[in-house]
Amino acid sequence: MKIGIVGPASAGKTTLFRLLTGAAPARSKGGLTIGTAHVPDERLDRLSAVFKGKKTVYATLEFCDLPPLGAKSEISGETAGKLKSLDALTVVVRAHRDPTVPWPGEPVAPDKAFSSFQEEMILTDLLQLDKILGRKKDKGRSQEETAFLEKCQSLLEEMKPLSSANWDAGELPCLRNYAFLSSRPVLVAVNIDEEQLQDHIYDGQRELLSLCEKASYPVIEFCGTLEIDISEMDKEEQAEYLAAYGLKQSGIARLAAAAYRLLDLISFFTVGEDEVRAWTVKNFTPAKKAAGKVHSDMERGFIRAEVINFAEFMSLGASLKIARELGKLRLEGKDYPVCDGDIINFRFNV
Ligand SMILES: Nc1nc2c(ncn2[C@@H]2O[C@H](COP(=O)(O)OP(=O)(O)OP(=O)(O)O)[C@@H](O)[C@H]2O)c(=O)[nH]1
Ligand SMILES: [Mg+2]
Secondary structure, three states, rough: EEEEEOOOOOHHHHHHHHHOOOOOOOOOOEEEEEEEEEEEOHHHHHHHHHHOEEEEEEEEEEEEEEOOOOOOOOHHHHHHHHHHOOEEEEEEOOHHHOOOOOOOOOOHHHHHHHHHHHHHHHHHHHHHHHHHOOHHHHHHHHHHHHHHHHHHHHHOOOOOOOHHOOOOOOOHHHHHHOHHHHOOOOEEEOOHHHHHHHHHOOHHHHHHHHHHHHHHEEEEEEOHHHHHHHHHOOOOHHHHHHHHHHOOOOOHHHHHHHHHHHOOEEEEEEEOEEEEEEEEOOOOOHHHHHHHHHHHHHHHOOEEEEEHHHHHHHHHHOOOOHHOOOOOOOOOOOOOOOOOOOEEEEEEEE
16 A cells, blocks of 8 residues: 655655655655655554563555646646556645745645645546547447446546545446546645644635545644654653644654555554564455464464454453453454454464
């Protein structure tokens, strides 16, 4: 799962990418700069404290730092190709007013920058759709497919991103197959300054939030310079610093968590003295398949999953022994849909 960081020039894309991916060196693949980000998880920290795990392994996400869009957020053919290879997009827009950071042209309010991007995404799809519909050799297209393409066309002509529509199970294969840009899940990251963070307001905020609500895009406001300071502090210092702004989590932690949810990903945990670890699966993954994440033998020889959810585990005094004695460790079969926060011990036999 890869998430592209995209937006106008100098919006703070690379700053965000570096904050998310930390010290790990970026890799380059297919013209993309890729880095791995940890998904902070307070539950995992607490489990690690309970089990005194020698190692704590967080869930990860891959982010890609992209070159800037055109002066009016135009998406070039080359960029469109890159964006289509990604599973979700984080659009960075600038609200901060630091005069030492030059704008690429006239200053653009964040809501305007975002709506330009959305329009460009829709226009890119319309162009692709025109080509598809005009293609002679595809005259043999099935009725379902034609209906799907027409539905796309009417949505796009109303300037609605394809991600905003409801798609039934029959349409989903088409949606995946055509990979239209505006069908991608989108998250909006607004780069604000400290004063705007303190006052909870910036120019264009109301308009931006309303646009994003309509399209069901989550919005994360972060202050790039402040996040750099925070990333250099230890945990205690971080907490104090954030509390002074009335925040519980850093913008980076909020963004990583939002990206995880955006991709419909959940975490289950395995616990032990050696390692306390979060594993990533799609929501509703059956237990047997989830076991395969940990080890292929566990999937092959799957017998049962011993499960307790994090919240219940903590409410029972954070003890597996007590949970077992009270019969609260459920034995689940191969089709059990794993839930976010499940602590699982896979029983297997190979
Ligand atoms: N004052 C201030 N400056 C910031 C903030 N975030 C980023 N910058 C500065 O803005 C400039 C551009 O930031 P980048 O992260 O390189 O932006 P970018 O979007 O990657 O830029 P391009 O890749 O050139 O399009 C740099 O000088 C950053 O130090 C912020 O929150 N506040
Ligand atoms: Mg950059």
